[in-house]
Amino acid sequence: MLFNSFQFIIFFSIVTSVYFLLPYQKRWILLLLSSCYFYMSFVPVYILILGCTIGVDYFSGIAIENAKTGQRKWFLLLSLVANIGVLSVFKYHNFINQNFTGILNCFHVSNPIPYLSILLPIGLSFHTFQAMSYTIEVYRGNQKAEKHFGIFALYVLFYPQLVAGPIERPQNLLHQFREKFEFDLDRIGEGLKMMLWGFVKKIVIADRLAIYVNTAFNHTGQHTGATFLLATIFFSFQIYCDFSAYSDIAIGTAKVMGFKLMVNFKRPYFAQTMAEFWKRWHISLSTWFKDYLYIPLGGNRLSATRLYMNLMVVFLLSGLWHGANWTYIIWGALNGAYLVIEMLTKKIHLPFLRIQLPQKLVRFFKILLVFVLSSFAWIFFRANTVSDAFDIIKKIASFKGPLFYENPSMLIYSFAGIFLLLLVEMKQEFYTGSFSFMHNKSWVVRNFSYAVLIIILLVMGVFDGGQFIYFQF
Amino acid sequence: MKPNQPSINKNESSQLKGFVLKTVLLIVIVFLLDFTIGTTLKYFYFKQESGFLYRTTYAIEKTKADVLIFGSSRASRQYNPNIFKDRIHLSCYNVGHDGNFILYQYAVLSAILKRYHPKLIVLDIARGDFAIRQNDYERLSALLPYYSGHSEIRPIVQLKSPYEKIKTLSFIYPYNSLLFSIAVGNAEFNKQKMKDIDGYVPIDKIWTGSMATADSLPNYPMDSIKINTYQSFINDCLSNNIKLVIICSPYLFKTTNADNTINLAKAMAVKNNIPFHDFSTDTSFVNKHQLFADSIHLNNGGANILSNKVIDKILPF
Structure with missing residues (x-):
């Protein structure tokens, strides 16, 4: 769903109206569901990839907070590898493979690694970077791990900035999902x-x-x-x-x-x-x-x-x-x-x-x-x-x-x-x-x-x- | 605050009322501006007496020619109505429109058939016309100024997007991006400059670019909406006893393979007993750069030769 489309105008009007009618404690549910719908309007199946990285980052965040000093970096590493891994497969695999093929060709050797015929999930680099900023900040002690899975999922999926930023930081955005915003004209x-x-x-x-x-x-x-x-x-x-x-x-x-x-x-x-x-x-x-x-x-x-x-x-x-x-x-x-x-x-x-x-x-x-x-x-x-x-x-x-x-x-x-x-x-x-x-x-x-x-x-x-x-x- | 208490209180409710009131006022101002500007644009759009936009108005609302030539720029730039008039002794108008294909042509045909029935229609089909191209739907914008006055073209325009019905509630929208063209179309200096010969816009230029040895045409999936529209075009001509001739006009370069659209268009024409003449491989044109303005458009000299060759195929009529 593009911002510059009629669908978005309708979507925005409905979500915003319902948002203000709901008690503020329940608003995150609406925002999460509507964000999922927004993302799935591009390529529905890619929500699963996002779901996996959200899961890894959610548990990594909690694990980093609970782990002993020496073990914390391993959970951070897990989160970074998961995020960068997804980026590498979907965004960089074919590029790296193409250059690798070029190098092998210089030595008259064929490349056994196949190319992937996949579409790049929309806005992947944006939400990956936003998710990584969360685990890094938890690791640094600047942000408490988010225990509420729904709120954390919303932090990554929040539809206004999901596909093209701004790439938010957890210190700025996460707490806002719990705040009550008045109907301020x-x-x-x-x-x-x-x-x-x-x-x-x-x-x-x-x-x-x-x-x-x-x-x-x-x-x-x-x-x-x-x-x-x-x-x-x-x-x-x-x-x-x-x-x-x-x-x-x-x-x-x-x-x-x-x-x-x-x-x-x-x-x-x-x-x-x-x-x-x-x-x-x-x-x-x-x-x-x-x-x-x-x-x-x-x-x-x-x-x-x-x-x-x-x-x-x-x-x-x-x-x-x-x-x-x-x-x-x-x-x-x-x-x-x-x-x-x-x-x-x-x-x-x-x-x-x-x-x-x-x-x-x-x-x-x-x-x-x-x-x-x-x-x-x-x-x-x-x-x-x-x-x-x-x-x-x-x-x-x-x-x-x-x-x-x-x-x-x-x-x-x-x-x-x-x-x-x-x-x-x-x-x-x-x-x-x-x-x-x-x-x-x-x-x-x-x-x-x-x-x-x-x-x-x-x-x-x-x-x-x-x-x-x-x-x- | 109780957990399930609704979020909007009395104070917010009065704010909401103020907001709604101001929004209504904004809508009123927008409506007034939209109506005034849109109506002015409409007046000047239909006041034009020459030029690219006027040719569409003339085709849809005015022409009563016996012979009509349909197609894209490969029609408007390649078929000279004067030659048709001289040799067939019937009036002729070229309704070809740059950058528009079978969807546009069928909409124009539908509008024309509401007014009268021409005796002969020449339809120019080009390579790739049935390809899946979003652009072809976007170019139906050329028909938007006629949307409100011509119910018969509405289903075609609505293929652009599911929201065309809503968008056309605006008075300005049908004339979107046409402000400058309308101003130029109404300017005195332009009236002479933009003269055409009954819809024919000759190109006085000779191809000086490189000469390719042979083009290889891609194999592409085809758009079922376009194919069905082509069939509807044939059906409407048959049911109204209009003689239809379908032409694939010349290209400068040879090709190593046949085009999907041309193959299918020809098969469908043959199935409906419609004459189909393919000049795309005609040796009188292929590689004759002096007859072309660019690789896909004949110049005036080439257009005159093609017009005569098409008439040779049509006669006796």
């Missing part, structure tokens, strides 16, 4: 506003840009440098709007019911450094890697060389987390390299660069540089193969040939969407205290602005758009 209104803006970002902007991006990136041989340059810029906005829209709808949906999920995006394209970009982009994943990988590796407490190595390891794994393809690994490596270079060049002060420029201009160029660098990396993320990515880069560098467009409206709607996004986000970033439509004191202005957004959806939305990009991860 202001909070519900805020949640619905977030959802509405999420729908606009997905249906009006991301899915519109996807038409051009898919046309270009899926037919690498047929398009020119100018087309790929525009498609790359469009993809930068598409992936941001697509993914942040999902987060907005997820956070909004949860907020309506009273739950507070962590913020996942903070206008990343206004970052002035790559380090800042990663503090604004997919925050729940960045902090997951920071807490459970970067810091245990030594973080920045060791030598500079070790720090750079740690960063590269984290970003290579982050790339691999996104998908079993070399394109994602290169994307991760590029972002890691950006951060390392940024750290190295921070200490270099060239005298000829000390030109006094207006602050706003400096900020603009910094933002532009971060956008260009991240967009360059997105080429690898979006390209179907590594060779496609290099072909695209070559074409952009040569910049030959005309710009492709099926009809002018294809570009007009795309630019209109980006303009709307920039308008809203510039206001949020730079003019926080100024006039607001959605948060205006007058309910007439507020209602009118919601109505206008709904009308924009109807006039410019792509109603046959596909699923969210991050579902595949």
